[in-house]
Amino acid sequence: MSRTDPPRAEAPADRTQAAASAEPVIEARALGHRYTKDRWVFRGVDVTAHRGRVLGVLGPNGRGKSTLLRVLAGLTRPTEGSVTARVPVAYVPQSHASPFAYSVTDMVLMGRSRHVKAYATPGRRDRALTAEALERVGMAHMADRSYAELSGGEQQMTLIARALAAECQVMILDEPVSALDLRNQARVLTLLQELTASGLGIVLTTHHPDHALHLADDAVLVLGPDDVRTGPAAELLDAAALSELYGIPVTTARVEGPRGPRATVVPDLGPTRTDLSPSLQEASA
CATH class of the missing domain: 3.40.50.300 (P-loop containing nucleotide triphosphate hydrolases)
Structure with a gap:
């Protein structure tokens, strides 16, 4: 339990x-x-x-x-x-391959489906929220690109924008x-x-x-x-x-990062290498 x-x-x-x-x-x-x-x-x-x-x-x-x-x-x-x-809840899947050549804008506009009546077309507000979501995730410059041509990171940002366009709160x-x-x-x-x-x-x-x-x-x-x-x-x-x-075996540690110390996790991946550069040897010490 x-x-x-x-x-x-x-x-x-x-x-x-x-x-x-x-x-x-x-x-x-x-x-x-x-x-x-x-x-x-x-x-x-x-x-x-x-x-x-x-x-x-x-x-x-x-x-x-x-x-x-x-x-x-x-x-x-x-x-x-x-x-x-x-x-309202929105779900972003682990991966998504569209069988159709949708544009990035069309993919994000699908997030408005619950707000559009049956057989109606998206209105001005739906398109404005779509543009706002793309701007928020830094994808506005790719609005007219084909979703299928995007990199994995760009596709993930597009799916997050689609969730934002749905006006989710979770x-x-x-x-x-x-x-x-x-x-x-x-x-x-x-x-x-x-x-x-x-x-x-x-x-x-x-x-x-x-x-x-x-x-x-x-x-x-x-x-x-x-x-x-x-x-x-x-x-x-x-x-x-x-x-x-x-x-x-897993070890947790604090490391110095560009923005200050943060916690990280070090799993046991097998024998430790001995041919590391001096900087890496110092970091792993």
Whole structure:
């Protein structure tokens, strides 16, 4: 069943105050889902997403992270339990290949579908919100490009713009940086931080625990069908929990970055190389 581990460290005062004031926008209670009669993906899960906060969902492949996101987004009906969404929710898939040669503008304009009456065409406001969403994600200059010709990072930005055009107040993203290079990972994560600061609620899955440490306020660790742990990210994402989650030794560390110190995760990838450059040897010491 779902559980919240006891705190391992005192949460910063500003984050505690933010948690108290953040409005719950999605609440899931006693959530369970199964594929067959005897194969439960998860059971007894309690999850709350808040306005202006990031909820990070972590776990190994095949543990039901994507299914949990689809249930929270209202795209998959849970086998048991309930999900209450108090605000409009938008879902951004892990990858999306369009079979048609839609332009970037047309892809984003699809986010307005729930606001357009049947058999009607998008109006002036729909097109204005589409243009605004593209501007917000830095894609306005590619509005007339074919979506199929975009890079992975550009496609991801387009899908996020589509969610923004839908006027969502919670954005649920399945592995938003899984196929992106470092530059585009940073670009997407920075945008998500900016959206959170503007009051949007964010729920995302990630295979990068360091991204969750950097971005998430709250966390969900999916260890197994009857072991789904929830709690503040600062308390839940420690070396012991991550080692148990992924089944390998994991070390957490603070490193100096261009914008100051930040937490990162170092997994045991096997024997350490000895042919590193002096600068890398010093950094790994």
